[in-house]
Amino acid sequence: MDAKKRDKLATVIIYILVGFVVLILAGILGNILITGIPHLSWHFLSSGASSYQAGGGVRDQLFNSIYLLVLTTIISLPIALGAAIYLAEYAKDNWITNLIRTTIQILSSLPSIVVGLFGYLLFVVQFGFGFSIISGALALTFFNLPILTSNIEEAIKGVPQDQREAGLALGLSNWKTIRGIVLPAALPGILTGIILSAGRIFGEAAALIYTAGQSGSTINYADWNPFSPTSPLNVMRPAETLAVHIWKVNTEGIIPDATIVSAATSALLVIVVIVFNLGARYLGNKLYRKLTAAK
Amino acid sequence: MTTIISAKDVHLSYGDYEALHGINLNFKEKELTALIGPSGCGKSTFLRCLNRMNDDIENIKIAGEIKFEGQDIYDPKTDLVNLRKEVGMVFQQPTPFPFSVYDNVAYGLKIAGVKDKALIDQRVEESLKQAAIWKETKNNLNRNAQAFSGGQQQRICIARALAVRPKVVLLDEPTSALDPISSSEIEETLIDLKHQYTFIMVTHNLQQAGRISDQTAFLMNGDLIEAGPTEEVFIAPKKQITSDYLNGRFG
Numbered sequence: 427m428d429a430k431k432r433d434k435l436a437t438v439i440i441y442i443l444v445g446f447v448v449l450i451l452a453g454i455l456g457n458i459l460i461t462g463i464p465h466l467s468w469h470f471l472s473s474g475a476s477s478y479q480a481g482g483g484v485r486d487q488l489f490n491s492i493y494l495l496v497l498t499t500i501i502s503l504p505i506a507l508g509a510a511i512y513l514a515e516y517a518k519d520n521w522i523t524n525l526i527r528t529t530i531q532i533l534s535s536l537p538s539i540v541v542g543l544f545g546y547l548l549f550v551v552q553f554g555f556g557f558s559i560i561s562g563a564l565a566l567t568f569f570n571l572p573i574l575t576s577n578i579e580e581a582i583k584g585v586p587q588d589q590r591e592a593g594l595a596l597g598l599s600n601w602k603t604i605r606g607i608v609l610p611a612a613l614p615g616i617l618t619g620i621i622l623s624a625g626r627i628f629g630e631a632a633a634l635i636y637t638a639g640q641s642g643s644t645i646n647y648a649d650w651n652p653f654s655p656t657s658p659l660n661v662m663r664p665a666e667t668l669a670v671h672i673w674k675v676n677t678e679g680i681i682p683d684a685t686i687v688s689a690a691t692s693a694l695l696v697i698v699v700i701v702f703n704l705g706a707r708y709l710g711n712k713l714y715r716k717l718t719a720a721k
Numbered sequence: 722m723t724t725i726i727s728a729k730d731v732h733l734s735y736g737d738y739e740a741l742h743g744i745n746l747n748f749k750e751k752e753l754t755a756l757i758g759p760s761g762c763g764k765s766t767f768l769r770c771l772n773r774m775n776d777d778i779e780n781i782k783i784a785g786e787i788k789f790e791g792q793d794i795y796d797p798k799t800d801l802v803n804l805r806k807e808v809g810m811v812f813q814q815p816t817p818f819p820f821s822v823y824d825n826v827a828y829g830l831k832i833a834g835v836k837d838k839a840l841i842d843q844r845v846e847e848s849l850k851q852a853a854i855w856k857e858t859k860n861n862l863n864r865n866a867q868a869f870s871g872g873q874q875q876r877i878c879i880a881r882a883l884a885v886r887p888k889v890v891l892l893d894e895p896t897s898a899l900d901p902i903s904s905s906e907i908e909e910t911l912i913d914l915k916h917q918y919t920f921i922m923v924t925h926n927l928q929q930a931g932r933i934s935d936q937t938a939f940l941m942n943g944d945l946i947e948a949g950p951t952e953e954v955f956i957a958p959k960k961q962i963t964s965d966y967l968n969g970r971f972g
Contacts, residue, residue, distance in 0.1 A: 518779070592816035595774060596829045596881070597805035606828075611819045 455696065462693020465686050471694075475642070475671065480683040484691055486642045489658055490559070490665035491698070494638065495627050497563040497661070502570045503620065509571075510578035515604055534572035539632040541569045546636035560661040562638025569633050574623045581615025582608060610714070617710035624706070625699050631669035639664035640674050668695045725750040725889060725919050726771060726808075731785035733766060735778065740766050742943045743785065748889075748936075753911060753920040755934035755951065757927060759966065763943045764923045768891050771921065772808040773801060789889070806833060809882035813894040815874035817866035817881075822849075822858045825866045825877055829885040844884050851917075852880035853910045872903025876910065883918070892922040896929065908933050927967060931955050939963050 427435075469483060476482030517523040545565025555561045585608050593603030609616075643663045644656055652659035666674065672691050675684045726748040733741040741763045748754050756764040769775045770787060773794060787794050794804055806829070817825050826845045835841055845862075849855040854876035857869075866877050875895060882890055892911075896904035904926075911920060912933050924930050930937055931951060938948035939958075947954060947963045958964045965971060 586814075586816075588812055588814050588816045589818065591774065592810075592812060592818070592878070594777075595772065595805055595810035595812075596832065596885075597802040598832055599802070602832065606832075607818050 458689075458692050458696050462689040462691075462696075465690035466693060470690055475666075475687075476681060478680060480681060480686075482681060482683075482687060484668060484671060484687075484694065486645055487666055487668045487671045487691070488694065488698070489645075490638070490642070491628055491667040491669070491695075493658070494559060494562055494566065494634075494665065494667055495624055497559065498566040498570055498627050499620065499624065501563060502567040502574055502623075505567075506571055506574035506578055507616075509575045510582055511604060511609075513575070514579045514582035515600075515608070530572045530575055533568075534576065536569075536572075537632075538569055538630055541565055542633040542636045544568070545633065550637060555662065557637065557639030557641075557664040558662045559638055559665045562634045562665065562667075563661070565633050565637040566627050566630060569630065570623050570627055573626070574619060577619025577622065578612075578616050581612040581619060584615055585611045613714050614710060617706060617713075621703055621706045624702060628699055628702070629669050629695060631667070631673045634667055634670050635673070638667065638670070640666050640670055642666050668698075722749040722752065724748065725790060726921075727788045728767075728770075729786040729788075731767065731770060731783070731787060733763075733770065733775070733784075734782045736780045740943050741770075744940075744945045746938055746945055746948055748919060748921055750888075750919050751916055752935040753915045753922060753933055754936040754938060755930035756921065756923045756938050756940060757925075757930050757966075758940035758946075759971065760925070762940045764940045765893055767940065768893055768921060768923050771889070771891055772805050772810055773799075774810065776801075802833075806885050807887055808889045808891060809885065809887035810891045810893070811875070811878050811882050811895050814898050815871055815878050817869075817874050817877050819865065819867055821863045822866045822869075822877055823862040826880050826884045829881060833885060844886075845880075848880040848884040849877075851883050851910075851914060852876045853906065853913070854880060870903070872899050872906060875899060875903070875907060879907070879910065883914075887918070889919040889921065892920060894923050894925060897925055904929070939966065941966070 469481075471483060471488065472485055473481075473483035474485055475487065513523065513526065517526070542565060545561060545568065549555045549561035549564050550557060553561075555564075589607055589611060590603055593607045594600070598606065641664055643665075645658050645663075646656040647658055649657045650659060651657050652661065654660065655663065668691055672688045672695070675681065675688045675691070679687075681687065724747045728744055728746045731741055731744040732739060744763075744767055756768060758764050766775065770783060771789075771794075775781055775783065783795065789804065789808065792799070818828065820828070823845055826848050827841050830841050830844060835844075846855065846859075849858055854873060857873055858864075858877070866874060869877065875898075879890075879895075896907050899907065908929060911922075914920075915933075915935070922930075922934065934951045936948065937951040937954040939946045939954065941962065947958060947960050949959075954963065955967060958967060
């Protein structure tokens with residue numbers, strides 16, 4: 427075969443493989459959305475889950491999922507950012523740094539069920555937090571930190587070295603160079619990292635079953651005092667999320683419309699993740715423009 | 722003319738490898754000095770000693786004495802921020818920050834604590850004019866500096882370096898990443914400015930050194946071979962090796 431033919435063949439194979447990937451993704455997404463969306467209704471979004479009868483909704487699960495995501499991000503982002511800045515900018519290239527990196531890599535491939543059981547033993551039992559949002563958020567933080575840290579580290583390392591030198595040559599301190607130049611330049615990458623990890627958190631079930639629990643408590647949406655027991659914001663209450671709800675409805679649920687509820691919930695989950703992605707991108711662009719342009 | 726920077730017996734080594742074997746060189750005020758020599762001769766390394774940009778490299782050892790306006794810059798009491806305000810730098814690759822043109826040029830001033838908006842505005846305009854990029858940017862001051870062409874970016878970087886009114890500007894192959902037209906525009910900018918600032922420029926381009934520099938220093942293998950007024954070095958070099966290099970027999 428001559429080079430031209432080989433080139434053509436390689437191109438065709440690559441196109442076929444890409445088509446295959448797209449087909450699988452489109453198939454899954456399409457299937458979820460097509461089977462789920464017809465069952466999505468305002469009633470479904472605005473009413474509580476039912477235990478025995480058909481016609482229950484996912485209002486609390488939706489709120490719990492979003493609340494857990496926000497809490498987890500608030501807890502894990504500062505830690506991951508700090509660790510990533512250290513690894514990318516300050517850490518010397520020696521065995522300790524390598525050990526830290528290896529640990530992070532191992533942690534990021536830890537099965538989420540293991541994180542869940544660890545969270546159960548540590549937060550639920552040892553710390554006595556019980557099945558609660560805070561236990562769930564802390565477990566998700568453990569689950570999230572390694573990947574978020576390495577994503578942010580990659581984003582920071584992606585900023586060209588001469589940007590740093592230019593900052594130093596202008597008389598900026600190391601920290602001011604990082605804060606004023608490197609972080610704004612890395613922002614789009616950091617944001618992508620946050621979005622990716624947010625999708626993972628939002629869809630996570632195994633790590634939450636043993637930490638945030640599989641049942642909801644009575645929630646009064648008129649009460650926003652985080653310390654009151656029925657408040658949606660109370661972090662000590664148990665909270666079932668959308669993903670856990672899907673799992674539960676399909677394993678031990680006795681509602682007659684389990685297939686419908688899980689199809690609709692799956693579609694909702696996917697839609698929220700998409701909305702979140704687009705929203706974060708929009709906000710990120712705005713933030714980037716604000717950070718990088720004069721008023 | 723007075724000497725603004727003087728280097729005395731500057732040695733520099735990375736670990737066991739000595740890259741500079743005792744450089745003695747004086748730079749005169751308000752002149753453009755070109756540092757020339759084959760790749761790896763230590764000219765960039767030497768340039769980066771002059772505003773202590775080598776400090777953060779691991780296992781580096783710098784010995785000897787470099788004085789800026791009579792003060793030893795490697796004295797532990799030296800304020801690095803102040804030194805780099807006086808001795809600015811422009812790099813081989815244009816390095817605009819991912820901000821607007823205005824913010825790029827104003828950055829050094831803001832870092833230095835200048836709050837007066839009118840003064841900053843005026844400095845930004847002046848510096849952009851000096852770097853001959855005002856016409857192309859005056860209506861686009863809020864545009865991201867990285868959206869400009871390479872040559873424009875480099876002139877924005879020159880403006881940024883000039884905005885803090887340094888006495889010396891170090892140029893590390895400032896045109897080698899640019900096309901010939903952008904390069905010649907930068908050369909003209911430097912010729913216009915060299916009566917106001919002291920420039921020290923590393924260049925691989927011998928014609929460029931010949932065209933715009935007042936003094937030329939030829940380095941090879943970490944030694945200073947010969948230094949003097951550019952015309953003398955180019956027309957009547959004292960050393961055979963300088964003449965060989967200038968005539969393209971090696972390097």
